[in-house]
Amino acid sequence: xxxxxxxxxxxxxxxxxxxxxxxxxxxxxxxxxxxxxxxxxxxxxxxxxxxxxxxxxxxxxxxxxxxxxxxxxxxxxxxxxxxxxxxxxxxxxxxxxxxxxxxxxxxxxxxxxxxxxxxxxxxxxxxxxxxxxxxxxxxxxxxxxxxxxxxxxxxxxxxxxxxxxxxxxxxxxxxxxxxxxxxxxxxxxxxxxxxxxxxxxxxxxxxxxxxxxxxxxxxxxxxxxxxxxxxxxxxxxxxxxxxxxxxxxxxxxxxxxxxxxxxxxxxxxxxxxxxxxxxxxxxxxxxxxxxxxxxx
DNA sequence: AACCGCGCCTGCCTGC
DNA sequence: TGCAGGCAGGCGCGGT
Ligand SMILES: [Zn+2]
Numbered sequence: 001x002x003x004x005x006x007x008x009x010x011x012x013x014x015x016x017x018x019x020x021x022x023x024x025x026x027x028x029x030x031x032x033x034x035x036x037x038x039x040x041x042x043x044x045x046x047x048x049x050x051x052x053x054x055x056x057x058x059x060x061x062x063x064x065x066x067x068x069x070x071x072x073x074x075x076x077x078x079x080x081x082x083x084x085x086x087x088x089x090x091x092x093x094x095x096x097x098x099x100x101x102x103x104x105x106x107x108x109x110x111x112x113x114x115x116x117x118x119x120x121x122x123x124x125x126x127x128x129x130x131x132x133x134x135x136x137x138x139x140x141x142x143x144x145x146x147x148x149x150x151x152x153x154x155x156x157x158x159x160x161x162x163x164x165x166x167x168x169x170x171x172x173x174x175x176x177x178x179x180x181x182x183x184x185x186x187x188x189x190x191x192x193x194x195x196x197x198x199x200x201x202x203x204x205x206x207x208x209x210x211x212x213x214x215x216x217x218x219x220x221x222x223x224x225x226x227x228x229x230x231x232x233x234x235x236x237x238x239x240x241x242x243x244x245x246x247x248x249x250x251x252x253x254x255x256x257x258x259x260x261x262x263x264x265x266x267x268x269x270x271x272x273x274x275x276x277x278x279x280x281x282x283x284x285x286x287x288x289x290x291x292x293x294x295x296x
Numbered sequence: 297a298a299c300c301g302c303g304c305c306t307g308c309c310t311g312c
Numbered sequence: 313t314g315c316a317g318g319c320a321g322g323c324g325c326g327g328t
Contacts, residue, residue: 001321058322074322075305091306110305112322149324176298185323193321242307242320282301283321300328309319 002058002073004157004190005233005254006244010079011055013247017081017102018050018062025097030108033093035116036138044139045069045117057153057189063120067139070116070146071106077113080105081247109243118143154187157226158234162188167223171211178214178295179207180281188226193283194239194261198229200287201260206294207285208278213295232257260286 002010023046031038044067052063060079062069071077080089082103088095089107094115096104106113119139154170155162170187181187182196191199200207203225205218214222238244238252241262245251259269264277268288277286 003322072322075320076307109307110321112305174297180299183322281299284319298328300326302325302327304323305321307320310317312314312316 001075001192001194002078002238002244003192003195003233004055004058004230005195005236006078006238006252007055007058007060007073007190008234009238009246009252010073011053011060013081014060014062014079014104015053017247018053018098018104021050021102022047022099023096023104024099027095027097028093030093030111033108033111033114035114036142040117040136040138041115044136056150056156057185058192059150066120068118068120070118070150072114073108074110074112074114076110076243077106077108078243078245079247080107080245080249116142116146118146121147152186153189154185155189157188157190157230162227164220164223168219171219175210175212177207177280178205178209178211179283179285181211182226183281183283190230191226193285194241194258195229195233197261197286198259199225200292202229204291204293206292207280207287209293209295215295218295260288262286 026041026046028034028038034041048064048067050062050064054061058072060071082105084101084103089105091107091109092105093108093111093113094106098104117139155166174181174187179196179200182191182199183193203222205222233239233254236253236257237246239254239258240251241255260275263275264286265274267273268275268291270291271288273288273290275286276289277284279285
């Protein structure tokens, strides 16, 4: 599943292939995944130069002059950059034909991935004041919705500003099981099921530990481990268990370093105890019953 | 605010 | 071997 390290890997690849490019044509299999509509993508995205590619949480943000093209991969999505003429992969849902003969393809088995075309913040406010732009009204609505979500996101755990103090501040008054809170995008952005299991394992905390009961020492450890695990994920270009690949279609390497996720019934790499599987927040969760302390 | 269950979607795994 | 049924899971939604 694409989480922060996977989305970052894709984003870094896209920076190399998309800067200065224009989309000249769009093909899609799944128009319902394009918001506000395929039609708006055709009229507003086609012909605009790409000026910046960044990541926020698990979103890829492809910036044009006054617009941002926002992609969320959900479960099984990723971009591929292919030379035109290379046969379309089976699960490609959209193709964005570029002005240099390359194609940006979204491959997504389960069709959960979504894209939005929204105004950059400044533009959104300006146009809101101006009536009479009927043809693009759907973009206003989409912009409002997506910006609301983006503005609610918690801090980027790998940013300089994500200090221990910052972490303590955002956790203040929050209650719940550790793993669920780690995956709450509005607390800390970008952590999903795989990295949450790894973070719990490395910080030696049971995923059902109560956040509000953690000691200062444990919070400090957690803060360090979050950054360390995510950085290593990026260094290894993501985790490929099933489908994730970079934009050239190459798998990542972090799956070889995974200590908990997907290792139910296998010996703990730390103590040899067999790892257990439970469900936390409707998500499969693997942990070592001996190494990971339940704080409650 | 926390927490639960559902729907979205489809390849893959299990069991008969 | 074939087919039905369950599973996986990010996220938004609605309900308690
Ligand atoms: Zn152990």
